[in-house]
Amino acid sequence: MLQVNWKIEFLKRFDSTFGRLACSVSKLTVTPRKETNKQHPKVLVIRPGGIGDAALLYPALKVLREGFQNAEIDVLAEKRNYGILYLCPYIDGLFRYDFKPPGELLSVLKIKYDIVIDTEQWHRLTSAISYLTGAPLRVGFATNERAELFSHTVPYSHEDYEVYSFLNLVSSITGEKYGFDGDEPFITVDSSIVSKVAPEIQGLRKKNKTIVGLFGGATVRERKWGIHRFAQLAKDLLDEGLGIVLIGGKSDLHDHRRFEEILGKENFLGFVGRTSLMETAAVISLLDLFVTGDTGLMHVSYGVGTPTVSLFGAGIQKKWAPIGKNHIVINKNLRCSPCTRFGYTPKCPYGVKCLNDIAVDEVKEAVLTLLLNRRR
Structure with a gap:
């Protein structure tokens, strides 16, 4: 990274x-x-x-x-x-x-x-x-x-x-004025790519009917919620009977190992560092819900039609957060945020309080609420 x-x-x-x-x-x-x-x-x-x-x-x-x-x-x-x-x-x-x-x-x-x-x-x-x-x-x-x-x-x-x-x-x-339906998927992953990752997801689905994906990575510290919080969230969701998939690139392998140490590698399915970007999009398209910070994969999840719970702090929610009924944004709206402009996020002098103030229970509740609403 x-x-x-x-x-x-x-x-x-x-x-x-x-x-x-x-x-x-x-x-x-x-x-x-x-x-x-x-x-x-x-x-x-x-x-x-x-x-x-x-x-x-x-x-x-x-x-x-x-x-x-x-x-x-x-x-x-x-x-x-x-x-x-x-x-x-x-x-x-x-x-x-x-x-x-x-x-x-x-x-x-x-x-x-x-x-x-x-x-x-x-x-x-x-x-x-x-x-x-x-x-x-x-x-x-x-x-x-x-x-x-x-x-x-x-x-x-x-x-x-x-x-x-x-x-x-x-x-x-x-000269035309265009609208946009925030509830309709707009990215389709080719079936040949989906078929490469589908067997593992299908195997997990035999154990857990509902599968939640997690991505804790980010290009800057100011957009990271912390892998220990994601691991605790995974524990809580496992207790609710949900299947867990961890996603990330090769730069996220260190966090993946920490996640394994906290959760135990037998308790989740990990794709970190072993899928291309296109294959990662395919994995996300097969999930029931995706939890992430303000990241590129959040937009991919939105595009392929997978519901998201996204954690915002430095980024401008109105500009970048997914819209539509299948998405929940958690944002503490502190006085110092948002601080990102045109892709530049300054170093935070407050210990990334905007994200660190987001409790695991708050994210868990958002996940369960969104899943419940989807089932109705």
Whole structure:
């Protein structure tokens, strides 16, 4: 996890230092084309960042495909969110700008796109890429100097659920106003991927009719509730007759071992460190409920239609928390929270009180309430 944090922090610092320069230089090196192919347009959607942003982009990609049925739609992503976008049925091509060597980015810049939609919220380098494509129609959020490189800009608000922010980008092109049904799943995992993990879930379901998944990881300390609390929650849910599945990546293996020590490895099914992102999405899709902090996998769970209990503190609930009747958000709403802006969470001087004040019993009650409501 520290390695991932280092890479993310490096990219943020690089953008802060060179992003403004890139914006200025781009305007001197390329003159965007004036004509677009209206019959069969080539569209590029730029989506850097984490898993959650990529998951919440799905509804916008869907309406984009519906509005441009004859278009060729590509997405420029990065390695850490590639797996989620790989599942998307609305796109034709998928590239990674941080793939080594940078051949995929160079390939993108050689394609004559007619429309570029930059979904990045703050950082500037993606707007430079947008401009360097030479596309006549370039859309993005007007949050800083990046706005100068777009032909169309869209205001960005922390008060809007992020799905709507992405939909607004498409609206600026089509002129249509799009709605969103918060109770309908919008990500489908291919059956071939589900079949890889289904046997283990089915085996657990023979012992426990209802299965709850837990994910205690996060990219920063300020979003972690603590693996000891998740282990206690698991104990309490086991006492209620529920099956437990623990999810995580290779960076969460240390927490997985602690979880085993507290709970006993025979008392839960662990997928930590042994599934790809796509397979993790498949596991989550087979659960009855998923408990997590404000994480990318929370958005994946929401997307595949699995009910969630999510723990919020640093993040902006109105902006990022799942909406709809199948989701419960626990948030202490302290005076110091939310503190995250544009993906940056400052170090907490209060010992992450916003999450540490959330009691295990409170989360357990939310789980049982949501499961009971689902059975009615």
